[in-house]
Amino acid sequence: MKLNIAVLPGDGIGPEVIEQAVKVLKAIAMEFNHIFTFETGLVGASAIEKTGDPLPEETITICEKADAVLFGAIGETKYDIDPNAEIRPEQGLLGIRKVLDLYTNIRPVIAYDDLLNKSSLKIKQIKDTNILIYRELTSGIYFGQKELSEDGNTASDICEYTRFEIERIAHRAFKAAQSRKRKLTLVDKANVLASSRLWRKVVQELAPTYPDVKVDYLYIDNAAMELIINPRQFDVILTENMFGDILSEEASVIVGSIGLLASASIGDKYAMFEPIHGAYTKAANKGIANPIASILSAAMLLDHFELHEEADLIREGVDKSLKLHITTPDLNTKYNHVTTTKVGDFIEDFINNPEETNLN
Amino acid sequence: MKLNIAVLPGDGIGPEVIEQAVKVLKAIAMEFNHIFTFETGLVGASAIEKTGDPLPEETITICEKADAVLFGAIGETKYDIDPNAEIRPEQGLLGIRKVLDLYTNIRPVIAYDDLLNKSSLKIKQIKDTNILIYRELTSGIYFGQKELSEDGNTASDICEYTRFEIERIAHRAFKAAQSRKRKLTLVDKANVLASSRLWRKVVQELAPTYPDVKVDYLYIDNAAMELIINPRQFDVILTENMFGDILSEEASVIVGSIGLLASASIGDKYAMFEPIHGAYTKAANKGIANPIASILSAAMLLDHFELHEEADLIREGVDKSLKLHITTPDLNTKYNHVTTTKVGDFIEDFINNPEETNLN
Numbered sequence A, B: 001m002k003l004n005i006a007v008l009p010g011d012g013i014g015p016e017v018i019e020q021a022v023k024v025l026k027a028i029a030m031e032f033n034h035i036f037t038f039e040t041g042l043v044g045a046s047a048i049e050k051t052g053d054p055l056p057e058e059t060i061t062i063c064e065k066a067d068a069v070l071f072g073a074i075g076e077t078k079y080d081i082d083p084n085a086e087i088r089p090e091q092g093l094l095g096i097r098k099v100l101d102l103y104t105n106i107r108p109v110i111a112y113d114d115l116l117n118k119s120s121l122k123i124k125q126i127k128d129t130n131i132l133i134y135r136e137l138t139s140g141i142y143f144g145q146k147e148l149s150e151d152g153n154t155a156s157d158i159c160e161y162t163r164f165e166i167e168r169i170a171h172r173a174f175k176a177a178q179s180r181k182r183k184l185t186l187v188d189k190a191n192v193l194a195s196s197r198l199w200r201k202v203v204q205e206l207a208p209t210y211p212d213v214k215v216d217y218l219y220i221d222n223a224a225m226e227l228i229i230n231p232r233q234f235d236v237i238l239t240e241n242m243f244g245d246i247l248s249e250e251a252s253v254i255v256g257s258i259g260l261l262a263s264a265s266i267g268d269k270y271a272m273f274e275p276i277h278g279a280y281t282k283a284a285n286k287g288i289a290n291p292i293a294s295i296l297s298a299a300m301l302l303d304h305f306e307l308h309e310e311a312d313l314i315r316e317g318v319d320k321s322l323k324l325h326i327t328t329p330d331l332n333t334k335y336n337h338v339t340t341t342k343v344g345d346f347i348e349d350f351i352n353n354p355e356e357t358n359l360n
């Protein structure tokens, strides 16, 4: 298969982790006789620095021409601490999500057996957890009108949802549940928010179309607790943009490190793959960033094109690296941890020669 | 001291847990020669049932005349599952918060030594955690304009904050930090929301007034993770209404049961005290509801009137009940747990005779 992949490394640790993901994709191409080409674009703080724009036109063109986008991370302390900044790195990420209409963000949360002891949670609490979070990604309070009064004393954001926006991601979440444990949990705050009540109504209306799926409803505050005390109760979680942001980062505590969580953002025409972690400027260029989230995002990219065997091989490589403790310090404080590049190298080697690496 | 206390038991387990709190307050009055009088008002689903109004005028009058309000819980499944309901129990709770202008909600999160093993988190993770969450309670997306389009296909909520609203709670949070470990963490989503940027700006402007307080800023998604992986890093957390709702219920996993978390909602003129848990209709009238959150809320009420010795005695009684495993099933699954009433009785006895109960 020929795949033209747009690569947007972004800021902080973005470039170094994406480098590993690209390395792994190249190894897959070699091994399976695919032709993957890569074109790099600017985004985020680094794009602002070079062009004044967090999402230059050229980057959009690169993404639109590509079969898929591989995204690193954006953000920089300078902007975080300046509430007056009008141009911000995040606009690059939110902009590309919107322009490509990537309305379904899928975030798997899987408790790896080899990492159970890395979690802050008790092992018996998390063992066998396997959740798929479906987060709406192109609407809600992220994209509603924002206002700051002229005197600077009043600020507001609008959270708006339409039936259309809810239906299209809900159908996908229901279908995902059908191919899994057939349970869907809608997380909202319908006891307080009008937008949440529309979510609940639409999901209730769609539910009879998927009679084999059991539907549950949880308020976000309650879900934030249940996710920790009983994560195994969840199969597919469907939720709006902001709640999905919060729940999925919270869910990283189950997995043991946020450096392991991958995601796919799927529209009708385009698809983007990105780790859920941020740019961690402080960790940049030290070789300590965990590339697994990016590498697993690359695996999700392959899955998207039905290259499941290839994706599985990447995941096997990841599993092996975890089993052998060939990991960055976030997962391996006590013993000898390795660098970002070394983790990538190991998985590359594994792909080139699964049997041999097996004997290590 | 003479205190006239308005009691709003509400729905579900509300009445049974509040009964224990009142019992305990009566014991305190006896023991310390105070005169506490109680006047009960309707609120929530039970108020809707009897008057059609989740917050009858009469209830407001009772609260306004009182020195403090003791609140149970509101909510009922019937309304939860009906996104079209226009009259909802939650309007009673939100209404009373607004009418009494209870803008500062204080939620202590304390890891009890005797309960460390009840938490879903590893003991070494949570030991010595002591956090005070300052949640803004009368503004934000809870109270902004809500709209549902005529065709029912678009719904929206506005999250609005003014400098005034942020400043008044921020000053209180800074002062609380000064009397504790002198650390304040503002939780917001300033990389995306205009309202959050106003929060960050105002807190940055106030910070120099409290030079002895170290100020930290965290995005809500990140905070939801940090709260689990490193809760001891927090002293006072300051945040807006919705984020406070989510974080504080999530924080209950540190304590071991949401049935332990109390709160105080303080305005300039009025003050209300309530457990942070909900109405749990399913658990009602079974004697299994944990009354500790309500009893600790009563202790916060006493603290509010500088009756610290009295409040401490209640807390000692609570500690003792936990140490002796005289607890409801949420904390005591394996051995013989006791009923809601029995927990109240034990703490009442302890107050009447601390020495003797000590020998038990």
Ligand SMILES: CC(C)[C@H](C(=O)O)[C@@H](O)C(=O)O
Pocket (backbone or CB within 6 Å): A074, A075, A090, A093, A245, A276, A278, B191, B192, B221
């Ligand atoms: C960087 C930020 C704007 C982004 C978000 O909030 O969506 C990130 O937290 C994520 O989850 O992808």
Ligand SMILES: CC(C)[C@H](C(=O)O)[C@@H](O)C(=O)O
Pocket (backbone or CB within 6 Å): A191, A192, A221, B074, B075, B090, B093, B245, B276, B278
């Ligand atoms: C019942 C509900 C409206 C309420 C809230 O969201 O504020 C509750 O969750 C709380 O935290 O007191």
